[in-house]
Amino acid sequence: MDPMNTELPSGWTCTALSNITDVPDQCIPQDDESFVYIDISAIDRVAKVIQNPQRMMGKDAPSRARRRVAAGDTLVAMTRPNLNAVALVPETLDGQIASTGFDVLRPRSGIDPRWLAYTVRTDDFVHTMSKLVQGALYPAVRSKDVRSYVTPLAPQAEQIRIADQLDLLLARIQACNDRLESIPAMLKRFRQTILKAAIKGNLTEEIRTTKKWSSEWAVQPLAKLGEVGRGKSKHRPRNDPRLYGGEYPFVQTGDVAKSGGLITKHHQSYSEFGLQQSRLWPAGTLCITIAANIADTAILDYPACFPDSVVGFIADPSKCLAEFVKWSIDVVKEDLEALAPATAQKNINLAVLKNIAISCPAVAEQIEIVKRAKALLSIANRIELRYDAAITLVRRLAPMTLTKAFRGELVPQNPADEPANTLLAKMAAERADKARLPKARQPRQSRPPRTPTKAATMTKSRQDHDVMGQPYLAKHLKGLGAPASAEALFKVAELPVGDFYKQLAWEVDQGYVRENETMLESNHEA
Secondary structure, three states: OOHHHOOOOOOOEEEEHHHOEEOOOEOOOOOOOEEEEEOHHHEEOOOOEEOOOEEEEHHHOOOOEEEEOOOOOEEEEOEOHHHOOEEEOOHHHOOOEEEOOEEEEEEOOOOOHHHHHHHOOOHHHHHHHHOOOEOOOOOEOOHHHHHOOEEEEOOHHHHHHHHHHHHHHHHHHHHHHHHHHOHHHHHHHHHHHHHHHHHHOHHHHHHHHHHOOOOOOEEEEHHHOEEEEEOOOOOOOOOOHHHEEEEEEEOOHHHHHOOOOEEOOOOEEEOHHHHHOOOOEOOOOEEEEOEOOOOOEEEEOOOEEOOOOEEEEEEOOOOOOHHHHHHHHHHOHHHHHHHOOOOOOOEOOHHHHHOOEEEEOOHHHHHHHHHHHHHHHHHHHHHHHHHHHHHHHHHHHHHHHHHHHOOOOOOOOOOOOOOHHHHHHHHHHHHHHHHHOOOOOOOOOOOOOOOOOOOOOOOOOOOOOOOOOOOHHHHHHHHHOOOEOHHHHHHHHOOOHHHHHHHHHHHHHHOOEEEEOOEEEEOOOO
C-alpha cells in the first residue's frame, strides 16, 4: 500500500510489517517429542482458522516442521498467496510447530494480534503478494516479500476497538454466508423430490381417475422406448486437426455435465471430415454419459455429434417423452454409478444402459407430468438465481468491511489516543536497546540419528522411450485414481528428482497434467 496515495485518519501512519513483527526462532523437534504439526492444508481458507492439524512424534516429523509458534502469531502461507491461507494461532496451539511454508508474524508490544491477522486478509495484501510470486508449478512469495508489505497502522487503542468491531461484524457475515451456503443442498433435495414424484405418478394422482388414465404403468427397458446408440468418433488420432473447426457442433462429456439438463452451447465443432467418421444426432436427443461422470443427462437443443463416451437416446413419440426418460435416469444415477467397475477411468457399457427399466404411463399422462414438474422446477430455478445474486454480495461483504476498517471508517477516532508514530518510535527504541545487549550463546540442538528410510527406487530415466515425449506422469496420476501431490507422484514415478521435475514441467506445458490448487491431476485428454 502506497502511503502517498492513502488518506489516513489523524494519528495513523503507514509502516512495513517488518517494523511491527518479530521473527520466531526455528526449531528441530526431538524424536521423542509429541507435538501438533500445522501444515498449509490445515488452514481453512474461508474461515481463516486452523482446522484438524496433525499430532505426531518428532521422529516422524517432516523436514518442514521447523516453526515454533505462539498464541497470537499470524500464519501466512507463502505458496499460492492468491488463495490467502492465513490464520491466527489460538491459545490451544501455543508452543506447537508449523511448516516452513508459512511466514510466522509475531506481533510486537503495542500491536493487537488480531490487527495483524486482519491485515493479511485484506484484498490489498492478497493482490500485492500475488504480483510478487515466483515459480510456475508452485508459485510462492518469500518471507522478505511478506514483511516488506506496507500497511496502515492505527493507534494501539484504536486497533483494539477496530479488531473488536471486526470480530463482531465478520462473525455475522460468516453466519449469513453459512446459511446461504446451505441453500444449494436444499434446492438439490427439492429437485430430487420433484423428479421422484414425477416418475412415480404422484404429480398426477388426483386427476388420473378423472382422465381415465391407467394406474398400471408399463415397465420396459430403455431400448424398447426408442433408439439407443453410442456416439461415434472413429478416427485416430483424435487430435487430428482435420476433424475440427467446421459447422457441426461436437458435444463432449463436459458439455453434458455442465449444461443444466439442456445443451445450448458447446466448445468444439466438427468439420466435414469429422462428420464423415461420426454421426449428427437430431435436436431432442437425450445425451447420457457413460464414462468419467456416469449418467449425466441433457437434451440436445440442436443437432450435434458426440463421442463414444456419450450415449444418444431418440424417444419413440408414441411411447415416451425424452424429458420423462431423462428424469427416470436422473433418479437412478447413483445406482448406475455403482455398476461402474472400480478403475481409474470409470465407465458403464451400452448393454447396462439399454436394459434400464423405465416405468412409463401413457404419453398423455407423461405430457401432464412434464408440464407440472417443469412448473415446480422453475420455482427452484428462480430461487437459485436469487441465491447466486445474494451469495455474490455476501462474499464481498468481508473484503469491503476490512477495507473500511483499514481506512479508519469503521469506528470513530479518539484524539486522546497515542499516535501510531509514537508507538513505532517506542518499538524502534526497544529494538535498538535489545540489539545492544550481548547475545546469549544458544546451545546447539542435537538429536539422535534417525533410522534411515528406504528411498524411492530410481529405475527410470527421462531418456526412456516411454518417458521422453510421452504423458508418463499423467498415466501414473490416472493409475493413482485421484489428484495427488507432487511428493506422492514422485514416489511412484521411479525417476531421479531432476528428471522428475523436468518431465512434470513438460507435461504441464503440453496439457497432459494440470494443477488443481496444491494437487496435480491427469488431463482427460492425456
